[in-house]
Amino acid sequence: MSELYFQSIAEHAAGLAAKKYSAVDLTKAVIARTKAVEGRVQAFNSFDEADALAQAAESDARRAAGQARGALDGIPIGLKDVIAVTGQPLTASSKMLANFVSPYDGTVTVKLKQAGAVLWGRLNCDEFAMGSSTENSAFHPTGNPWDPTRVPGGSSGGSAAALAAGEATATLGSDTGGSIRQPAAFCGVVGLKPTYGLVSRYGLIAFASSLDQIGPFARTVEDAAIVLGAIAGHDPLDSTSFKADVPDYRAELGARQGPWRLGIPKEYFGAGLDPEIGAAVEKAIAFYRAQGCEIKEVSLPHTQYCLDTYYIIATAEASSNLARYDGIRYGHRAKNAKDVVDLYFQSRAEGFGAEVKRRIILGTYVLSSGYYDAYYLRAQKVRTLIRQDFLNAYRDVDALLTPTSPIPAFKIGEKTDPLALYLCDIYTIGVNLAGLPGISVPCGFTKSGLPIGMQLIGQPFNEAGLLAIAQAYEKAHEWSARHPNL
Amino acid sequence: MSQTTDLNIDHVAKLARLALTLEEKAEYARQLGDVLHHIEQLGKLDVSQVEPTAHAFAVDNVWAEDIARPGLPVDRALQNAPAHRDHMVVVPKVIE
Numbered sequence: 001m002s003e004l005y006f007q008s009i010a011e012h013a014a015g016l017a018a019k020k021y022s023a024v025d026l027t028k029a030v031i032a033r034t035k036a037v038e039g040r041v042q043a044f045n046s047f048d049e050a051d052a053l054a055q056a057a058e059s060d061a062r063r064a065a066g067q068a069r070g071a072l073d074g075i076p077i078g079l080k081d082v083i084a085v086t087g088q089p090l091t092a093s094s095k096m097l098a099n100f101v102s103p104y105d106g107t108v109t110v111k112l113k114q115a116g117a118v119l120w121g122r123l124n125c126d127e128f129a130m131g132s133s134t135e136n137s138a139f140h141p142t143g144n145p146w147d148p149t150r151v152p153g154g155s156s157g158g159s160a161a162a163l164a165a166g167e168a169t170a171t172l173g174s175d176t177g178g179s180i181r182q183p184a185a186f187c188g189v190v191g192l193k194p195t196y197g198l199v200s201r202y203g204l205i206a207f208a209s210s211l212d213q214i215g216p217f218a219r220t221v222e223d224a225a226i227v228l229g230a231i232a233g234h235d236p237l238d239s240t241s242f243k244a245d246v247p248d249y250r251a252e253l254g255a256r257q258g259p260w261r262l263g264i265p266k267e268y269f270g271a272g273l274d275p276e277i278g279a280a281v282e283k284a285i286a287f288y289r290a291q292g293c294e295i296k297e298v299s300l301p302h303t304q305y306c307l308d309t310y311y312i313i314a315t316a317e318a319s320s321n322l323a324r325y326d327g328i329r330y331g332h333r334a335k336n337a338k339d340v341v342d343l344y345f346q347s348r349a350e351g352f353g354a355e356v357k358r359r360i361i362l363g364t365y366v367l368s369s370g371y372y373d374a375y376y377l378r379a380q381k382v383r384t385l386i387r388q389d390f391l392n393a394y395r396d397v398d399a400l401l402t403p404t405s406p407i408p409a410f411k412i413g414e415k416t417d418p419l420a421l422y423l424c425d426i427y428t429i430g431v432n433l434a435g436l437p438g439i440s441v442p443c444g445f446t447k448s449g450l451p452i453g454m455q456l457i458g459q460p461f462n463e464a465g466l467l468a469i470a471q472a473y474e475k476a477h478e479w480s481a482r483h484p485n486l
Numbered sequence: 487m488s489q490t491t492d493l494n495i496d497h498v499a500k501l502a503r504l505a506l507t508l509e510e511k512a513e514y515a516r517q518l519g520d521v522l523h524h525i526e527q528l529g530k531l532d533v534s535q536v537e538p539t540a541h542a543f544a545v546d547n548v549w550a551e552d553i554a555r556p557g558l559p560v561d562r563a564l565q566n567a568p569a570h571r572d573h574m575v576v577v578p579k580v581i582e
């Protein structure tokens with residue numbers, strides 16, 4: 001049996017129910033672990049020990065009174081610092097919101113509280129979730145627990161690193177172009193981006209609203225199913241939220257058996273793929289084939305256009321969403337502006353970091369008069385073609401299997417060219433453009449000991465099927481039992 | 487597609503209400519030139535018969551019941567304001 005802070009939600013649900021230990025014991029173990037390793041990992045922007053222990057004590061009181069609420073009651077869950085929790089800081093890892101305290105709860109926050117979870121800490125990320133390495137945080141970089149000189153991925157790097165390091169039992173992130181799946185792959189944990197519209201975005205700081213989805217990081221596929229079950233569902237406060245059925249994902253895991261038909265998109269195995277990652281994913285494909293799954297090569301012919309389409313749409317939406325940060329009602333206000341218009345210019349110049357400014361400029365440009373049709377409208381049309389590629393592939397297969405990232409975790413400070421960093425997202429962004437569910441599952445390690453992740457891409461709103469396919473692989477391998485030495 | 491040299495960084499920064507230093511302007515113009523050059527390849531596709539996608543699963547005409555519900559109390563709505571007085575946000579003088 002591993003240390004408490006490395007155990008899964010499912011293990012804790014059993015341990016807490018059997019009264020082997022209390023939620024306060026578990027929370028104390030996670031706090032102690034955080035204090036022991038946080039100097040090297042720096043996954044958190046802030047945490048509130050007293051608040052977490054008070055929540056844990058409430059959970060124990062419920063359990064003592066016979067009113068425990070299910071598998072998440074008493075489980076310490078960390079939230080990316082773009083998800084609102086009443087009375088807690090909400091910074092988006094930006095100077096713009098360095099002193100912002102959330103006046104309300106996001107819908108996922110309300111749901112986790114209702115499930116009895118112990119909300120634990122505000123997790124570092126790239127500023128306004130823009131980036132692939134968490135180096136764009138205005139506060140500090142986060143170290144990859146497997147090698148703290150390397151990045152944890154991004155933008156939800158703090159969420160992935162905290163979980164891998166044992167500083168939380170599960171975490172939430174947000175995924176606009178791969179920001180859950182890529183850091184999950186880099187840190188050796190499970191990361192799920194749900195179908196667009198399955199999880200409410202109310203109380204999530206907006207980056208690109210037609211792409212953003214909140215999802216879980218977890219030690220196991222089963223844990224991801226448990227958290228997803230708690231946070232999914234239609235929400236009148238998010239008008240893009242979908243009225244989809246929310247099954248008991250955990251129960252469905254046992255009910256769904258293969259063999260499945262898996263598609264291998266040939267465009268995802270080309271130049272630029274690290275050979276060790278390619279080999280690990282090939283082994284996973286061989287595993288499914290040996291289990292009787294039908295493996296089919298498929299083509300997503302517009303894959304080469306995903307990156308460009310994404311950077312037009314995401315920056316356009318970001319430039320619009322971030323227009324609200326003007327120094328008037330909340331956020332950073334410049335001290336020496338000469339009038340109210342200058343206040344906007346100076347507050348934004350001082351409050352935003354380099355990558356956010358770069359994306360606001362690009363997004364403003366592609367939406368500006370004379371360029372809108374050539375860039376933004378054209379990108380929306382190409383998005384249709386990209387989406388149709390996936391839907392065509394699903395006529396013949398149940399899910400697609402790809403690498404999550406073309407490369408393993410790279411050194412902090414190694415990649416300085418924005419375009420080179422954007423290319424890290426090449427296997428994940430198509431899923432966001434098409435609105436599909438995608439999960440990254442650990443599938444090996446490089447010779448130098450860095451985690452490798454594979455991505456399974458599912459059919460819209462069929463998370464139950466996707467999770468079952470992922471778990472079939474996970475159960476036959478022991479990657480999730482490995483933990484970094486910190 | 488438009489030529490990438492069209493990116494007038496001063497004009498775009500003004501539209502975005504973003505004050506940029508000379509160094510930032512030079513850096514962004516160069517980096518965004520690279521990105522826009524990459525994006526040019528979208529021009530090769532014939533999309534004349536393709537409908538645009540704004541949302542992967544479009545949900546149209548979402549109506550809410552017209553029911554009053556409590557909003558944020560004023561003090562909480564103002565708790566993050568850089569300056570406030572008498573239940574109002576204070577801003578620099580707008581009219582001379």
